[in-house]
Amino acid sequence: MGRIAAPAAALSALALLLGGCAVTPSSDGAAAVDQDAPLGGSIxxxxxxxxxxxQAMVAAFTEETGVDADFVRLSSGEAVARMDAAKAAPEFDVWHGGPVDGFGAARDAGLLEPYESPNADVIPSEYRDADGYWTGVYVGALGFCSNQAVLDELGVDVPTSWDDLLDPRLKGQVSTAHPSTSGTAFTTLWTQVTRLGGEEQGLAYMKQMHNNVLQYSKSGTAPGQIAGRGEVAVGLVFSHDCVKYQEEGMTDLVVSFPSEGTGYEVGGIALVAGSKNTAAAQAYIDWALTADAQNIGPTVGSFQILTNPDAVVDPRMVELDDVELVDYDFAAASAAKPALTARFDAEIAAAPKE
Structure with missing residues (x-):
């Protein structure tokens, strides 16, 4: 699946950001904008x-609009847990970044509310929730982030297959995050379910790989750093994270993809239900969907594929047409996530290694 061309659209965010707005509920439950009220506040x-x-995103938004914006960095599972715990008095206004499997779980739990940004029309339809609960801002492919020096010491080739990760020589040499906390790791789990034909088969593969896993990190990006430091041979991350670490000096890292097919993420943005400043939150979403906002990513070493067709294409971004992808069903993944991660906890993560 490659980038899909779409016609450039006149972006209406600037008028929204400079003019300000307030929001009131409409009859269908979505938010309606009052263009005459000031933006103001903080998010x-x-x-x-x-x-x-x-950090770069919130700083640029504040500079552009004058709205104070701050952030808390959370993995997908943590974000859903924090939003659910504070459902009566939400601490967040917007969720930005991370695989939309988690956004689907948050939507089903009543933690998000629909908002169809005027800037969403330019985003290809496969990167948008049909009911307006989230819109994609970037796309990334799951891959292997390997340390060539460690592989050489072990006498193991760069992995190009999921079965390669089951090699006994890689015992304690694979790093992955925990699918209960990490959207990246859940993508890994759901990829196995998809390519092998069912949950039982997917869990069986993860149980085999468990024997080679050094530890399950909380954050989905951590395995790339762990591999980069030479603590393991292979980390499972989205490939753009491995490229970031390469660019930052971890020159032993190499990126590869499984020939049988791999999963991918759509990184989303969504309005949190009960936001204390819905007007500013909507303005942030509108801004985040523009090409200018998305172009900030590569300036800080984040080389995801960008969803706005007018955004810059960096040569360090993966070409999805060159990667074999599984038929990743985000709606099915979201629906299955609570029960499937609970099974992973009970049947795999807690199990002794052979």
Whole structure:
């Protein structure tokens, strides 16, 4: 699946950002904009991408609009848990970044409310929730982030198959996050379910790989750093995270993809239900969907594929047409996530290694 061309659209965010607005509920439950009220206030973002990406985004939005914006960096599972715990008095206004499997779980729990940004029309339809609960801001492919020096010491080739990760020589040499906390790791789990034909088969593969896993990290980006430091041979991350670490000096890292097919993420943005400043939160979403906002990512080493067709294409971004992708069903993944991660906890993560 490659980038899909779409016609450039006149972006209406600037008028919204400069003119300000207030929001009141409409008859269908979505928010309606009052263009005459001031924007003002402050917002807090639950941010699921890299820390420097989050910082650059909120700083640019504040500079552009004068709205105070802050963020808390959270993995997907943490974000849903925090939003659910504070459902009566939400601490966040927007969720920005992280795989939309988690956004679907949050939607089903009543933690998000629909908002169809005027800037969403330019985003390809497969990167948007049909009911307006989230819109995609970037796309990334799951891959292997390997340390060539460690592989050489072990006498193991760069992995190009999921079965390669089951090699006994890689015992304690694979790093992955925990699918209960990490959207990246849940993508890994759901990829196995998809490519192998069912939950039982997917869990069986994860149980086999468990024997080679050093530890399950909380954050989905951590395995790339662990591999980069030479603590393991292979980390399972979205490939753009591995490229970021390469660019930051971890030159032993190499990116590869499984020939049988791999999963991918659509990184989303959504309005948190009960936001204390819905007008500013909507303005942030509108802004985040523009090409200018999305172009901030590569300036801080985040090389995801961008969903706005007018955004810049960096040569360090993966070409999805060159990667074999599984038929990743985001709606099915979201629906299955609570029960499937509970089974992973009970049947795999807690199990002794052979």
């Amino acid at each position: 807090t973002i639950a941010c699921g991408a890299m820390e420097d990406w989050c």
